Amino acid sequence: MHRLLLTAAGNKLSRLAAEDLLWRPHGEVSSVETTLGPRLEGIGDVPPLYTDFVRLAATVFFVDRTVLRPRMLRRSLDVEVAVHEPVLWEPHSARLGAVLGLLSGDEWTLSFRRRREPRRGTINALDPADVSLLFSGGADSMCGALLARDEGLAALLVSHFDWRNIGGQQTDALEAYEQRLGQRPANIRWRFARRGTQVGSGVAFPNETSRRTRSLLFMAFGGAVGAVTKTDLWIAENGFTSLNPPLSPQSLGALSTRTTHPSFIAGLRETLADVGLDLPVVNRFADMTKGQVFTEATKSLDKTTASEVLSATHSCGKPQRLRGHAPDAQCGVCLGCLVRRGAFIAAGIPDQTVYLEETLSGSARAHWLSDERLSAYRALQERLAVGFGDDDVLGLGLADDADLDGALQLIREGLLELAAVQVS
DSSP states (O other): OEEEESOOOGGGGGGOOTTEEEOOOTTSOOSEEOSSOTTOGGGOOOOHHHHHHHHHHHHHHHHHHHSOOOTTOOOEEEEEEEOSOHHHHGGGHHHHHHHHHHHHSSEEEEEEEOOOOOOOOOOOOOOOOSEEEEOOSSHHHHHHHHHHHHTTOOEEEEEEESSHHHHHHHHHHHHHHHHHHSOOOEEEEEEOEEOSBOTTTOOBOOOOOOOTTHHHHHHHHHHHHHHHHTOEEEEOOOHHHHHOOOSSTTOOGGGSOOTTOHHHHHHHHHHHHHHTOOOOEEETTTTSOHHHHHHHHTTTSOHHHHHHHHHTSOOOSOGGGGTTSOTTEEOSSSHHHHHHHHHHHHHTOOOOOEEHHHHOOHHHHHHHSOTTTTHHHHHHHHHHHHOOOHHHHHTTOOOTTSOHHHHHHHHHHHHHHHHTOOOO
16 A cells, blocks of 8 residues: 655654655655645645645656556556545545556556645745646647747746756756747746655665656646636647557557546546546647647747747657767657657758757667667557558547547548658
């Protein structure tokens, strides 16, 4: 059983296990490195249910990062979350577990318990905004910021990161926006990173790197910000990536991430609504390929500006491949990079991104570009040979009333963008 704890005084610290998440206010001993306390005072007077949602998401993310994924991928995970009103959450625990299973491919069993609340600190105030936008530092989220600008909306960019290099990437993207467009959007960022060892007991945490539940934590944080600012929450993710059709015809559904899949978002919203929590989240780019997103979001910009702003973003899904290389490098051959490269080509925007696949040469390139690193590109070649058909759409797990013809057209258009990327 993995537990979220809000207090652990005295000798209780020495008994903390790797299964325990102790989240204390900033400046106190805690299992996580974060400037935000469990009562979320740092982002304002957050309603209790939204605080509970953030605690649930933080616990799920902690467990996802701590329990190693077996070769067969699926894990059985028992989680107890500290909330204000367990009676509101318990009747929906099974449905919430099913939604989490859709997201991570695991079996989740959730329970809820009221625990003594830590003291409340100073409540901060957020600047007024027209919309809250999840901003990862990736190209799609930058396009969301550009779209809000075009529509005359004051956007509050909401960012989360655990690894410090991701925070640096977000900063680089915002600096490029400011340099080219003359104004920096308002941005609130939250670091939530698990420590290497447990406080008090010193027990080492196992390290699982897949991080499939990061989007839940992202949305929970954004939802809390939206509840304070009374704004809708935008997700900016192209529809091809959201649907994430397997490139290899042999791929299992559990191998495909569903971080912004429409069925996950719909299931989450419906279940939270029954708890009593409104999550007004919408994906503005759900029916577009990434190339179409680039075109739509940069229609008021010249090509040079569009190139510099989008090239400053980061889309690589394999950050472990970048160690020892330039901090702005991206691998160029993971699925995230391939979709990104195809989008620049489709939109006719010069791509100034540093891709290791293009910049390395000779024996260094041959050594780095291993068979495992080429797996996504080779799966793409398999898919290009057979294309996408009706059976592939049926395997996407869409709702019964979904537009299946539209989904098929979308993933075919996304595949055409990928076909333009060449790796020798």
